[in-house]
Amino acid sequence: MASMTERDWRPRYLQVAEDLRDQINRGELPAGEPLPSETVLSETYKLSRTSVRNAIKQLKDWGLVRAEQGRGTYVRAPRQRVRRTTERYQWEKDRVRLSEEERRKTGATEKDTGLTMDGLTFHAEYGTVEASETLAATFGVPVGTRLLHRRYQTSSRQENAPLSLVYSWLPYDLVSANPALLSADNEPWPGGTQHQLYTVGIEIDRIVDELRARPPQPDEAAILDVEPGVSVIVLRKISIDTQGRVVEVAENILPGDRYELVYNTQLERWSE
Amino acid sequence: MASMTERDWRPRYLQVAEDLRDQINRGELPAGEPLPSETVLSETYKLSRTSVRNAIKQLKDWGLVRAEQGRGTYVRAPRQRVRRTTERYQWEKDRVRLSEEERRKTGATEKDTGLTMDGLTFHAEYGTVEASETLAATFGVPVGTRLLHRRYQTSSRQENAPLSLVYSWLPYDLVSANPALLSADNEPWPGGTQHQLYTVGIEIDRIVDELRARPPQPDEAAILDVEPGVSVIVLRKISIDTQGRVVEVAENILPGDRYELVYNTQLERWSE
DNA sequence: GAGTGGTCTAGACCACTGT
DNA sequence: CAGTGGTCTAGACCACTCC
Numbered sequence: 001m002a003s004m005t006e007r008d009w010r011p012r013y014l015q016v017a018e019d020l021r022d023q024i025n026r027g028e029l030p031a032g033e034p035l036p037s038e039t040v041l042s043e044t045y046k047l048s049r050t051s052v053r054n055a056i057k058q059l060k061d062w063g064l065v066r067a068e069q070g071r072g073t074y075v076r077a078p079r080q081r082v083r084r085t086t087e088r089y090q091w092e093k094d095r096v097r098l099s100e101e102e103r104r105k106t107g108a109t110e111k112d113t114g115l116t117m118d119g120l121t122f123h124a125e126y127g128t129v130e131a132s133e134t135l136a137a138t139f140g141v142p143v144g145t146r147l148l149h150r151r152y153q154t155s156s157r158q159e160n161a162p163l164s165l166v167y168s169w170l171p172y173d174l175v176s177a178n179p180a181l182l183s184a185d186n187e188p189w190p191g192g193t194q195h196q197l198y199t200v201g202i203e204i205d206r207i208v209d210e211l212r213a214r215p216p217q218p219d220e221a222a223i224l225d226v227e228p229g230v231s232v233i234v235l236r237k238i239s240i241d242t243q244g245r246v247v248e249v250a251e252n253i254l255p256g257d258r259y260e261l262v263y264n265t266q267l268e269r270w271s272e
Numbered sequence: 273m274a275s276m277t278e279r280d281w282r283p284r285y286l287q288v289a290e291d292l293r294d295q296i297n298r299g300e301l302p303a304g305e306p307l308p309s310e311t312v313l314s315e316t317y318k319l320s321r322t323s324v325r326n327a328i329k330q331l332k333d334w335g336l337v338r339a340e341q342g343r344g345t346y347v348r349a350p351r352q353r354v355r356r357t358t359e360r361y362q363w364e365k366d367r368v369r370l371s372e373e374e375r376r377k378t379g380a381t382e383k384d385t386g387l388t389m390d391g392l393t394f395h396a397e398y399g400t401v402e403a404s405e406t407l408a409a410t411f412g413v414p415v416g417t418r419l420l421h422r423r424y425q426t427s428s429r430q431e432n433a434p435l436s437l438v439y440s441w442l443p444y445d446l447v448s449a450n451p452a453l454l455s456a457d458n459e460p461w462p463g464g465t466q467h468q469l470y471t472v473g474i475e476i477d478r479i480v481d482e483l484r485a486r487p488p489q490p491d492e493a494a495i496l497d498v499e500p501g502v503s504v505i506v507l508r509k510i511s512i513d514t515q516g517r518v519v520e521v522a523e524n525i526l527p528g529d530r531y532e533l534v535y536n537t538q539l540e541r542w543s544e
Numbered sequence: 545g546a547g548t549g550g551t552c553t554a555g556a557c558c559a560c561t562g563t
Numbered sequence: 564c565a566g567t568g569g570t571c572t573a574g575a576c577c578a579c580t581c582c
Contacts, residue, residue, distance in 0.1 A: 011569075012570080037548060037549085038548080047572090048572045048573065048574095049573085050322075050570095051571060051572080053550090054570085054571090056549095057329075061333070068548085068579090068580085069549055070549065070579030070581080071547095071548065071580055073549075086537045089537050090539055097542070203542060204539055206536060206538045206539060207539070209534065209537070211535070213485035213503040215502060215503060231485040231504075231528065233484075233485045256484065256485035256503065259484070260483065261483040262480065263358065264481075266477075267477060267479070268365070269514070319552080320552060320553045321554090321555095322551095322552065323552060340568080341559070341561075344566095345567090
């Protein structure tokens with residue numbers, strides 16, 4: 001605010017945006033607090049409302065504030081953070097051969113978040129699709145092969161926005177041996193996908209994670225409750241069984257402002 | 273375009289943005305081609321220029337177009353994609369004990385991109401800093417401990433935007449045993465950081481990657497040449513030596529529209 | 545009903561790019 | 564030079580929230 005009067009070649013709206021950004025970073029505008037209204041800001045900065053709105057748009061793009069119709073514009077509070085590690089996969093595998101009672105106790109999301117089963121809601125949809133070109137390529141099957149397609153949403157009860165959005169594909173002929181796997185009625189399945197595959201005689205040998213980041217699609221932004229302008233992480237998880245077959249492809253859409261993924265790489269020792 | 277005349281409750285600018293998005297996806301507006309100018313668009317859609325600009329802002333946020341002052345707004349061409357796998361780390365370690373001549377042949381970035389050394393430019397800056405709270409915590413040293421701080425930029429010569437931006441920290445006392453490690457003049461160092469550490473008697477045992485995604489900071493957006501509104505992946509790489517010490521922390525800022533990270537997890541077999 | 549953010553208009557001047 | 568996108572103004576009406 002202090003140096004706002006000095007000459008500056010940058011556009012005014014950017015100066016305002018950076019000024020407000022600095023106020024947020026310094027804690028003068030604490031998380032959860034509303035910004036001054038647009039009319040107030042246009043008076044204090046002596047700018048048109050359009051320019052002030054332009055500045056606020058910047059802050060939204062930086063993921064610093066969120067606007068609520070008819071209420072105000074608020075400094076974003078850091079949301080429930082989720083740390084997802086690779087040990088998760090081995091942990092899931094270890095649980096596969098436990099009793100149903102033990103498997104029922106906790107799921108993988110609880111492990112990541114530290115929340116209990118009660119704090120989470122779960123939604124699943126099942127259907128069948130024909131393999132697209134990219135899916136056929138990863139599965140190593142002809143285009144058009146029948147796949148079981150599933151869609152999951154896991155939410156924290158405290159914040160009703162989903163923690164993640166998952167699309168999963170499985171070769172239909174592989175899983176149809178167990179009819180219980182073909183209906184969403186049995187979700188959440190104790191022990192998860194690795195146990196589901198175990199019931200048709202499949203053991204997962206390794207998992208490949210492919211990671212990308214991009215701005216959210218409009219529909220994803222709505223479902224995951226992220227500002228357009230906050231990133232999503234796309235985690236494409238490819239499960240390969242002990243016979244080398246690709247048995248599941250899952251695409252996890254994770255809000256970038258709440259997920260942290262951790263991967264551990266063990267290197268071979270020098271033998272000397 | 274066809275259904276634009278029908279009644280629609282969504283804002284006009286969004287309808288325009290989605291219409292143009294669909295034209296791009298259908299290939300009617302091919303990559304590299306300019307959009308109609310803002311004045312032309314405002315005439316064809318019978319909207320004010322402000323609203324048309326609003327629509328174009330959306331397309332920028334979706335990462336679909338880029339505006340160039342005084343020239344036009346162009347459909348973004350897909351950029352050189354980089355696939356970075358974890359094998360990279362073992363590959364780096366295997367090279368450490370080769371001869372300098374062999375190490376000089378290729379660097380890690382060439383491995384990722386498939387480009388030759390000639391197609392890449394490299395820039396490094398060295399300095400010293402005192403450990404911040406978070407850095408001190410990861411290194412397990414007192415706040416204020418002297419660290420060697422380095423900043424790297426690797427660019428493809430074809431597209432002059434950097435492929436990545438790297439900040440690296442090393443405990444100063446650990447590397448000062450070899451004075452050659454304290455100056456940027458010796459970069460690019462054949463064999464990279466793992467070999468640099470080898471010269472002071474350090475063997476890397478494991479590497480932890482922490483991944484996040486977020487919108488780019490204004491300065492990062494300029495350096496990496498990404499539209500504000502295209503995501504960056506933040507890869508925090510923590511190297512741990514055979515004695516369990518954290519010997520390097522590196523933060524890689526990767527443009528989300530060109531990087532794909534791959535992690536492989538091997539699971540233990542069931543012994544039956 | 546008063547106040548908020550969301551959309552939209554019709555103008556203006558500017559810096560930059562091409563010729 | 565004409566044409567492009569970037570900034571900015573001073574208004575307007577709307578949907579929404581809260582009292």
